[in-house]
Amino acid sequence: MQPKILVVDDDPDHLLVMKSILASAGLDSVDMEDDPLKVSARLGNLEEWDIALIDMNMPEMDGLELLEFFKTHSPSTECVMVTAVNDARTAVSCLKKGAYDYLLKPVDPEELRFALRRTLERKRLLEIVNLDKSPHPPQLSNPEAFSKIVTRSPKLLRVLKEAELHAGSDVPILINGESGTGKELLARAIHKASPRSKRPFVAVNMASLTVGLFEAEFFGHTKGAFTGANRERAGFLKTADQGTLFLDEIGNLSMELQSKLLRVLQDGEFTRLGESRPQRVDVRIVAATNEDLEKMISKGQFRKDLYYRIRTGWLHLPPLRERTEDIPLLSSHFVKQSGAPKGTSIEDEALSILQQYEFPGNIRELKSILLSAVNLAQGNSLSAEMLPHNLRRRKTANQCLVENRKEGFAPLQEVEREYILRTYHALDYNKSKTARVLGIGLNTLRRRLKSFGED
DSSP states (O other): OOOOEEEEOSOHHHHHHHHHHHHHTTOOOEEEESOHHHHHHHHHTTOOOSEEEEESOOSSSOHHHHHHHHHHHOTTSEEEEEESOOOHHHHHHHHHTTOSEEEESSOOHHHHHHHHHHHHHHHHHHHHHHHTTOSSOOOOSOGGGGTTSOOOOHHHHHHHHHHHHHHTSOOOEEEEOOTTSOHHHHHHHHHHHSTTTTSOEEEEEGGGOOHHHHHHHHHOBOTTSSTTOOSOBOHHHHHTTTSEEEEETGGGSOHHHHHHHHHHHHHSEEOOBTOOSOEEOOOEEEEEESSOHHHHHHTTSSOHHHHHHHOSEEEEOOOGGGOGGGHHHHHHHHHHHTTOOTTOOBOHHHHHHHHHSOOTTHHHHHHHHHHHHHHHHTTSOBOGGGSOHHHHHHHHHHHHHHHHHHTTOOOHHHHHHHHHHHHHHHTTTOHHHHHHHHTSOHHHHHHHHHHTTOO
16 A cells, blocks of 8 residues: 655745645655645544655744644554755754654755655554554554455454555565465555555465576577577566565475575566676565574574575564464355355364364465365355364364263373473473473473473
8 A cells, every 4th residue: 555645845846846846756555745734633633644745944833842743643653854055953852752754955866755655664664563562453544455364363363464565665574484374465456555556466386496597497598599599578677577476385495496596686687698788676675484494504504694684574464273263264264255045054073173283384284175075065054074074083083082081081191291291381491400300301201391392
């Protein structure tokens, strides 16, 4: 979404100049106001903007008074003061009262664009920091962009809001999550929520690229550039120009290709095979992986400089087992999506089995299970008998465990786990003491604790 910008100045000529500069920067959601009292009335009616550009010297209400009014009635609006007087005391006064920046007239177009980028970045970072402070799930400003992501999970809704905030900038984003959690779906939503939404979204599976293919696929080539080049090819970078380039499975890229990719991202230019003149491109990078890149860096398997280049923004998609409240919602969605007869429902027992399953394949696995069940149902409701045998068997095993616990029995593995953890906690998490008391080796204890999720 475009940021909402307000320009306040009693000089109509200056308003026209500012509007022209903002339009040249691709910013169209701009309000122009020549009367600060009208602005204060609109603020009193709870109207808000992302950024306000405020002239210092105006009749009826000067810029500092309007700045204070903004900080009281719309504290989330970032204010940039504009003045013809180059005075350090005035600048300091503006900053003390809550302005983020201070520009001199006549405003230099490049300086204004740079100030707006910095201001929007500050606003975005503050909103991301404040996400965890609210006890309520955040509301999306552009829900349509994220409409294909089905969820009511507070954990995932926070991720989507953070993704929306990142979408308004051009910072590279790294999406991390297990296989099947919907990383490409989120990348497409970010693109749709961004100012680049009308430009191309190009998805590249990095795991499929070999050293020989990389330059031809990424940079493109002219006809006859090499044997087999029977026609001209634009390449991923040129195709994605002004849009978003999605680099999926980036953790599977070889070190040699990581080096080539880093050079392109640093320089913003490349040379097509068969040409000598470099070309420049403007692409927004969104990368995704199910690997732990920091662990790969420590093992020398991933470049640290590339990692920091692609993860200015970082989003973690939770696995389905951490958002089980979404399973009924997703199940209903996939049944409808499958083309099943209207009114086809999922029986409670089948839903209960699905909610107790860990889904190592995440949403992709849930979708596959439900499509198979729809085929077996032939228009009837989906019962437990239509689910895979391994899920039904786990349900039976779980029922046996519940019955055993009611009778005072528990599996040996569970008793051992409980005893080790109780001892470990009682000894103030001291691994050496715990190992001695239990009569096991320190390394054995460490392995056990790690398997319990305690290390």
